[in-house]
Amino acid sequence: MDDAVPAGRLVFWTPTAPAAAWADDPRGPALVHEHHVRGAAARGLRHVDPAWIGVSFGVGRAARHRIGSALTDWLRRHEHLRSRLEPARGRCLRRTLPASAVTLHQEDIGDFADGASVRRQIEAFFDRSAGPLDWPHVVFATVEGAGGATVFAGADHGIADGCTLAMIPGQIRDALAGRAAHAPGPTYLDFGAEERNLVGRLPPGPEHADQWKALLGTAHGRAPAFPLPLGVPEAPVAQCSAYRWLLDGPAAARFADASRAGGGTTAAGLLACLALAVADVAGEPHLSAVGLADTRPDRWRGAPGWFVGLHPVQIPAHPGAAFADTLALAAAELRRRPPGPGSSLPHISRMLRREVHPRFVVSYLDVRRVVGTPPRPEDRMLRSRIHGAAEVYVWLTRSERGVHLSMRFPDTGVARAGVGRFVRAVARAVAGAVADAVPLLA
Secondary structure, X not given: OHHHOOOEEEEEEEEEOOHHHOEEEOOOOOHHHHHHHHHHHHHOHHHOOOOEEEEEEEEEOOOHHHHHHHHHHHHHHOHHHHXXXXXXXXXXXXXXXXXXXXXXXEEEXXXXXXXXXXXXXXXXXXXXXXXXXXXXXXXXXXXXXXXXXXXXXXXXXXXXXXXXXXXXXXXXXXXXXXXXXXXXXXXXXXXXXXXXXXXXXXOOXXXXXXXXXXXXXXXXXXXXXXXXXXXXOOOOEEEEEEEEEEEEHHHHHHHHHHHHHOOOOHHHHHHHHXXXXXXXXXXXXXXXXXXXXXXXXXXXXXXXXXXXXXXXXEEEOOOOOOHHHHHHHHHHHHHOOOOOHHXXXXXXXXXXXOOOOOOEEXXXXXXXXXXXXXXXXXXXXXXXOOEEOOOEEEEEEEEOOEEEEEEEXXXXXXXXXXXXHHHHHHHHHHHHHHHOOOOOOO
């Protein structure tokens, strides 16, 4: 948002490397990354809608050359960020750079007197520079303002997820402070090769497929849709966003207590509130959606990448239902979620022998649990403007500041009205759970 972007001197930073430095890399790509790249290649360069995500964060009064050195050091430490996939017949070929080959090209854009102008410049830069089919996949901008320097990082969604974004500010600040060390453990490139081996050994049992078939059966074989009218055809339309702080820090702690007292987690409690909101505003007997979850195995807890799995969400609810009763159902739904590599979108589509196109998606992320230096309250996650079909995405984020809801949905009057009603119903359900909470004894 414009108020989060300072005025000041704008600089773009683009990773570069000599063409001769690229080397063939035999490691197979992660299934979801390959699916992302092949889909973009099928649409063609002129038809790839911007699909980057990003983060902005302050670094204080750091000199420009020190910021450049920290960004370069960060890129060199993560081989995943200096690698690319090249679509070929029937597969994708990986090529990777040695760390020493990566440098940053600096472009001084100039001084801007207002944050709105800076935002437009950065957004256009990320739109044209952080894509799935060319390298680099991540670029940076800095704004040198009256309060110090602010860093903006934009990455193609195929190489980064929400946890990755939450890690970036702390890692860059550590690098600026001289605390950065060599990234330990295996990388996302190693995960891609291992994932393929694990998926090949998954048992053929029907339980996982049956859960997905039950979910798709609620919408005549398709992924479930947002339960209120959106006023759009199936063709992609511009999407807009909604934001709301549901809970401040102390209230979020009370909500977590209430969720634990009912045998669930904060994630289960928030899903229960979504289900109660659906029942309230749409009269639907279930929250039916596709859930997103972090699937990082323990060995990759600190690795940047796109470790996101999908799981079916069906939580019964009815208008006026008690939070505790709905929480129990939400907790049971989360417990039967299969973790691990079998939850990627391409694997699920192959398992079901049909393409799954999520339409109503819910996600929960607790950024306090990311590996390394935690993000600060003023750090902000960003996403590109996109066009989509009748899609509604809900992101719920827990941080030290509390619980934040963010949504994207079709930019129509019908959708804005329906989403507004839904968000207000979610806020009422969350507030009711906190009001009824009994404090846990220490």
